[in-house]
Amino acid sequence: MEDLPSHLISEILSSGRLGPADLARVEATCRMFRSGGHVAFTGGEFASLxxxxxxxxCQNHEMFASLSQEAKVALLERCGGIWKKALRFLKSVEGSSGTVETASGNMQVSTGRYHTLLIHDSSVYSCGSSLCGVLGHGQDITQCGSFRRVNLPSLSQVVNISASHNHTAFVMQTGEVFSCGDNSSYCCGHGEAGRTIFKPTRIEALDGIPCKQVATGLSFTVILTGNGQVYTCGSNSHGQLGHGDTHDRSEPKLISLFEGLGKVVQVAAGASYTFAVTDDGVVHSFGSCTNFCLGHGDQHDELLPRAIQHFCRRNTHIVRVSAGDEHAVALDSSGYVYTWGRGYCGALGHGDETDRTSPEPLTNLKNKIAVQVCARKRKTFVLTDEGSAYAFGWMGFGSLGFPDKGTSDKVMKPMFLESLRSHYISQISTGLYHTVAVTRKGLVFGFGxxxxxxxxxxxxxxxxxxTEIVVQRGIDDTGTTNGNVAIAAQSG
Incomplete structure (x- = not known):
């Protein structure tokens, strides 16, 4: 290795195929990678190859490239001037709304009201209640007490999932979108209503439009395409579809307003409202503003996407946002967290139960670099770049992960999840009364x-x-043996 030209080694290392963990292992295994003196072209500017x-x-990363020079400098300063740490931040944020790389393969978890979806190496597993077909296992299965593989087209790999109250959506590597569940409000996007869809069915209206992310709200669906366009379908009683009216849509329709606002990089769906983050770091919200969830300082519904001016006025570049039932949480390009909406049970993390009409920085986590935010009914989770999980809000059913309630069932400020200290948490998702987390080793933990x-x-x-969840070899919906090994091995 030491005989190779340094520029060739650099090209290999920076090819984009290696993640932060890979680079750390390379640096730890060979002395030549730990000393900048061995690399003439670094000019002493970098500590190591x-x-x-x-x-x-980082320079070639899409998210980093979209930042202003000021935001780039701010991120590097937050990371102590260490580019490896900045890269870890970018990769972690990128995976927070999709699959994350683990030692067991690519994984994603999404929790609905009473069910859970899990991607493991392009296969999808589901468990929980399936009274309206949300598990995708067919009409005869109304509940699964353990994870069972969902039968999807064998030649297609699943790259993104979203679980909501009564319906589910899947994005394939081909860009196709499938959905199942209660379609009485057209939320499954198949052009007709009134019947439950018990198995994943392709949304034909999106044929020829490659998609990359889905977000399922209460009776509506938001779909993000590969080129940054947004389509919506389903119930539109509060304008949550973003078309300037309150008419339901039986099939996905393009939100034309985004054509002039920029490329959308992430979408999130709340109970009856929607967020869309554009590549310039602006958060656009629309739909129901009950509980001030839209972040505009009032409770007026928005029928069209409207930029949250609180962030714009401060040049705050938002990279991810999560829409809870009654509150919202956002993450900026430096790893700072903001919350707004209903403060009941301490869901906003500011030490009280006061509502916030517009985004407010979460000062209790200002010394931590956050990489994922997750909001649901009356509770919030934040993951940091060190793999730590913090939680606050309502402790009902144990869904915050704290075994001892003490004298209250409310956590008013971010509290470290001590029970997961020995694990690096890569992703977390919380439903109505339950929560599921995925670790860097590919272990899956659930509580609530x-x-x-x-x-x-x-x-x-x-x-x-x-408590660790193990997905064993099993039988899929066709009766075929599932060849996948256990997703999570028993921990010691």
């Missing part, structure tokens, strides 16, 4: 209510602290 490779990968099997634990009704 690996650090230079991380710098080059399991009355309907939504945690995948057949042998317990619920758990107050994170």
């Amino acid at each position: 690996v650090e230079y490779a991380a710098y080059r990968i 209510d399991n009355e309907r099997g939504q945690l995948g634990h057949e042998w317990m009704r619920g758990c107050l602290k994170p």
